[in-house]
Amino acid sequence: MSRSSQKTDTTSEYLIPESAPELLRGPKWLRDARERSRRDFNKSPVPPRGLHLWRYTDPATFLIPHDGPPDSTPDDGVQSSEGPVSEHLEKDSTGRLVHDVGGRDIELHGADALTSRGVVVCRLSEAVDRHRKLVEQYLYQLINSRSGKFEAQNSALWNNGIFIFVPDSVRVAEPIHLLREAGRSGSTQFHRLLIVVGRNAELTVVDEYFGGDDSDRNTSHANSAVEIFGLQESRVRYVSLQRYAHRMNSYLTHRATLERGATMLTVPLDFGGAVSKHNYGVSLVGEGAESNIIGLLFASGRQHFDNHTRHHHAASRTQSNIDFKTVLRDKSTSAYTGLIRIENEAKGCEAYQENRNLLLNRGVRAEVIPELEILNEDVSCTHGATIGPIDPLTIFYLKSRGIEQEAAVRMIVAGFVDSTLKRLPSDVAERVAGFAHRRLEGL
Amino acid sequence: MPDQKALFEFNDIHVEVDGKQIVSGVSLKILPGEIHAIMGPNGSGKSSLSNALMGHPDYAIMSGEAFLDGRSILSMSADERSRAGLYLAFQYPLAIPGVTVANFMRAALQAHRGKDADMSDFRKLFKAAMKALLIDPSFATRYLNDGFSGGEKKRIEILQMSMLNPKMALLDETDSGLDIDALKIVSEGINRFHNDSNALLLVTHYQRLLNYVKPHHVHVMIHGRIVKTGGPELALKLEELGYDWVEAEYAQGTGA
Numbered sequence: 001m002s003r004s005s006q007k008t009d010t011t012s013e014y015l016i017p018e019s020a021p022e023l024l025r026g027p028k029w030l031r032d033a034r035e036r037s038r039r040d041f042n043k044s045p046v047p048p049r050g051l052h053l054w055r056y057t058d059p060a061t062f063l064i065p066h067d068g069p070p071d072s073t074p075d076d077g078v079q080s081s082e083g084p085v086s087e088h089l090e091k092d093s094t095g096r097l098v099h100d101v102g103g104r105d106i107e108l109h110g111a112d113a114l115t116s117r118g119v120v121v122c123r124l125s126e127a128v129d130r131h132r133k134l135v136e137q138y139l140y141q142l143i144n145s146r147s148g149k150f151e152a153q154n155s156a157l158w159n160n161g162i163f164i165f166v167p168d169s170v171r172v173a174e175p176i177h178l179l180r181e182a183g184r185s186g187s188t189q190f191h192r193l194l195i196v197v198g199r200n201a202e203l204t205v206v207d208e209y210f211g212g213d214d215s216d217r218n219t220s221h222a223n224s225a226v227e228i229f230g231l232q233e234s235r236v237r238y239v240s241l242q243r244y245a246h247r248m249n250s251y252l253t254h255r256a257t258l259e260r261g262a263t264m265l266t267v268p269l270d271f272g273g274a275v276s277k278h279n280y281g282v283s284l285v286g287e288g289a290e291s292n293i294i295g296l297l298f299a300s301g302r303q304h305f306d307n308h309t310r311h312h313h314a315a316s317r318t319q320s321n322i323d324f325k326t327v328l329r330d331k332s333t334s335a336y337t338g339l340i341r342i343e344n345e346a347k348g349c350e351a352y353q354e355n356r357n358l359l360l361n362r363g364v365r366a367e368v369i370p371e372l373e374i375l376n377e378d379v380s381c382t383h384g385a386t387i388g389p390i391d392p393l394t395i396f397y398l399k400s401r402g403i404e405q406e407a408a409v410r411m412i413v414a415g416f417v418d419s420t421l422k423r424l425p426s427d428v429a430e431r432v433a434g435f436a437h438r439r440l441e442g443l
Numbered sequence: 444m445p446d447q448k449a450l451f452e453f454n455d456i457h458v459e460v461d462g463k464q465i466v467s468g469v470s471l472k473i474l475p476g477e478i479h480a481i482m483g484p485n486g487s488g489k490s491s492l493s494n495a496l497m498g499h500p501d502y503a504i505m506s507g508e509a510f511l512d513g514r515s516i517l518s519m520s521a522d523e524r525s526r527a528g529l530y531l532a533f534q535y536p537l538a539i540p541g542v543t544v545a546n547f548m549r550a551a552l553q554a555h556r557g558k559d560a561d562m563s564d565f566r567k568l569f570k571a572a573m574k575a576l577l578i579d580p581s582f583a584t585r586y587l588n589d590g591f592s593g594g595e596k597k598r599i600e601i602l603q604m605s606m607l608n609p610k611m612a613l614l615d616e617t618d619s620g621l622d623i624d625a626l627k628i629v630s631e632g633i634n635r636f637h638n639d640s641n642a643l644l645l646v647t648h649y650q651r652l653l654n655y656v657k658p659h660h661v662h663v664m665i666h667g668r669i670v671k672t673g674g675p676e677l678a679l680k681l682e683e684l685g686y687d688w689v690e691a692e693y694a695q696g697t698g699a
Contacts, residue, residue: 411550
C-alpha cells in the first residue's frame with residue numbers, strides 16, 4: 001500500500017525559498033498571507049507515516065524540490081493533452097468553459113452573458129485586484145497555512161487560480177466547466193479555486209483536471225485547493241473530475257461551507273494519476289443545510305488513491321449523505337476514510353455514509369475506515385461499507401442467459417457504476433457519464 | 444451414446460455440494476414436445492440437479508453425462524449451455540442493481556443471436572413479451588429483480604424464457620411465491636411457450652402448478668435418486684398422501 005520514496009525533508013531543496021516569485025504576487029495582504037504560508041510550510045515537519053490520514057500514503061510523495069528554477073509555468077508551446085477544448089465546446093456549445101492552460105493563460109468562452117448578471121468568472125490573480133473585498137473576505141478562510149503542510153504550500157504558491165462569484169438570487173443554469181491542464185513533464189501546478197455562491201443563488205461547476213505525461217518521463221505534480229461558500233439557501237453542485245495521465249501525483253484539498261438552508265452536491269470522480277490523495281470536506285454551519293457527496297473511483301495498473309471525506313455538522317437539522325464507490329483492478333490500491341462529525345449543539349441531524357468497493361481481481365487492495373464523532377444523542381446516523389469481488393452467482397446468472405464471462409463482468413461493473421450515476425441530477429449525469437464509461441472501458 | 448430421438452438426456456448424474464453428495468445417480472430421457480415433472484420433498488436434490496445441469500458453480504457434477512440435442516453439454520460453460528438451448532428458470536433469481544431489465548434482456552438475446560446480429564426487432568419483441576405476461580412497461584427500465592416481489596421475479600424468469608426460446612427449459616419451483624392470479628399468468632406463459640419441438644422439466648414440491656401445466660411424466664425424487672416414475676396421476680396421489688408413502692416404499696426396496 002505504501003509508496004516508498006527516498007525523499008526526506010531534511011534537505012533544504014524542499015523548502016520554499018524566500019525568493020519564490022509567487023510570494024511577490026498580489027497586494028500586501030496577499031503577499032503577507034503567502035509569506036505566512038511559506039513560513040508555516042517550511043517549519044512544519046513532513047507528516048510522519050501513520051499519522052491520521054497518512055497511514056496509507058507516503059507524504060514524501062508530495063514533496064517537491066523548490067531549489068530549481070520555478071517550473072510552475074509551462075514552457076512555450078501547448079503540450080499534448082487528451083481533451084482538446086474544441087471537443088468540449090462541440091459537445092457542450094451552450095456551456096460556459098474556462099480553460100486554464102497550465103497556469104500560462106486562461107481562456108473564457110461564453111462568459112459574457114453571465115457578466116451582465118453580475119456573475120464573475122476570472123483568474124483569481126485578477127480578482128485579487130478587481131474584486132478585492134470579496135477575495136479578501138473569502139480566500140484562505142477554509143484552507144490556509146494552518147490547514148496542513150501541503151495546504152500551506154498551496155496557500156503560499158498558488159499560481160493557477162480561478163474565482164467564481166454568483167450574486168444573491170442569480171441562477172446560473174448552465175454548468176461552468178473548468179479545464180485545468182497539467183504542466184509539462186516534471187512540473188508542479190498549484191491550482192486554487194474560490195467559489196462564492198450568494199444567497200438563494202444557484203451554480204454548477206465541473207472542475208476537470210487533466211493532462212500530464214503518460215510516458216516514462218519525470219512525474220508531474222499538482223497540489224490543488226478548492227474553497228466553496230454556499231450562502232443562505234443557495235444551491236451548489238460541484239463536480240471534481242480528476243483524469244490525469246499516469247505520470248502525475250495529485251494532492252487536493254476541498255473545503256466547502258454551507259449556510260442556513262443551503263444545499264450542495266459534490267461529485268468526486270477520481271480516475272487518473274499515479275498517486276492521488278484527495279480530501280473533500282463540507283461543513284454544515286447553518287440550520288437545515290444539506291450536503292450530498294456522490295463519488296466514483298476507478299483504479300487500475302499500479303494507481304494508488306487515498307481519499308478522505310469529511311461531513312461536519314455544526315448546526316441543527318442538517319443532513320449529509322455520502323455514496324462513494326470504488327472499482328479496483330490489476331495491482332491498484334485505495335484507502336477511504338470517511339469522517340462524520342456531529343457537534344453537541346447540532347440537534348436532529350441526519351448523516352448517512354456508504355462506501356462500496358468492487359475488487360476485479362486478486363492483488364488489489366482496498367481499505368475503508370469510517371470515523372464517527374457524534375457528540376449528541378439526537379441524531380440519525382448510519383454507515384456501511386462493502387469490499388469484495390463480484391459475486392460469482394451474479395456472474396452465473398448472466399452466463400445462464402448466454403452472456404459470456406467477460407461481458408457479464410462488464411455488465412455488472414457498469415451496473416455498479418450506473419446505479420450511482422443515476423442518482424445524479426440528469427444534467428450533471430449527462431456531463432460525467434461519458435467520462436465514467438470511457439474510463440471503465442479502459443479498466 | 445445419446446438417444447437420437449431424445450431432446451434432452453442425462454445419465455447417472457452425481458452432484459456434490461461442498462463435498463457432500465446431493466444427487467446420486469439420476470437419469471432421464473426427454474423427447475421433443477414432452478413435459479416432465481420432478482417432484483420431491485425439500486432436500487431431495489431436485490433443485491441441485493437442475494442447477495448442476497445449468498452449470499451452477501456451487502454444484503459440481505462428479506460423474507454422469509448429459510446431452511442436449513445429441514450434444515454433450517457437461518464440458519460447456521453455463522453461457523455455452525444457454526446458447527445451445529438450455530434454460531433454467533431460477534427458484535430465487537438474483538437482483539443485479541444498475542442493470543435494467545431491458546438492457547439485460549437485450550444483451551442476452553444478442554448473445555444468443557450472435558454479436559453482429561440485427562437487433563432492430565428487439566423493442567417490439569420485448570414489449571410484446573412483457574404485455575403477454577402482464578408485466579407493467581415500467582419494469583423495462585427498472586434494475587433486474589431489484590426490489591421485485593417474488594411473483595414479479597418469476598414472471599421475469601418466464602419473460603426471459605419466452606424471448607430466448609430455448610429448446611429445453613428447466614423450471615425450478617416456478618410456482619413458489621406465487622398467488623393464484625400470478626400462478627395463472629405464469630402458467631399461461633409456460634403453456635404459450637411450449638410446443639412440439641421443445642420440452643419442459645418442471646421441478647416442484649407441490650402439484651398445484653401441474654394443474655395448469657400438464658405433465659406427461661411425473662418422477663419422484665428422494666435422497667438424491669429418482670425412486671418412482673408415473674403419469675399425471677402420480678402427482679395427484681402425492682398431493683393427497685404426501686411423500687411419506689414413497690419414502691416408505693423406497694426404504695423397503697433398499698432394505699433400509
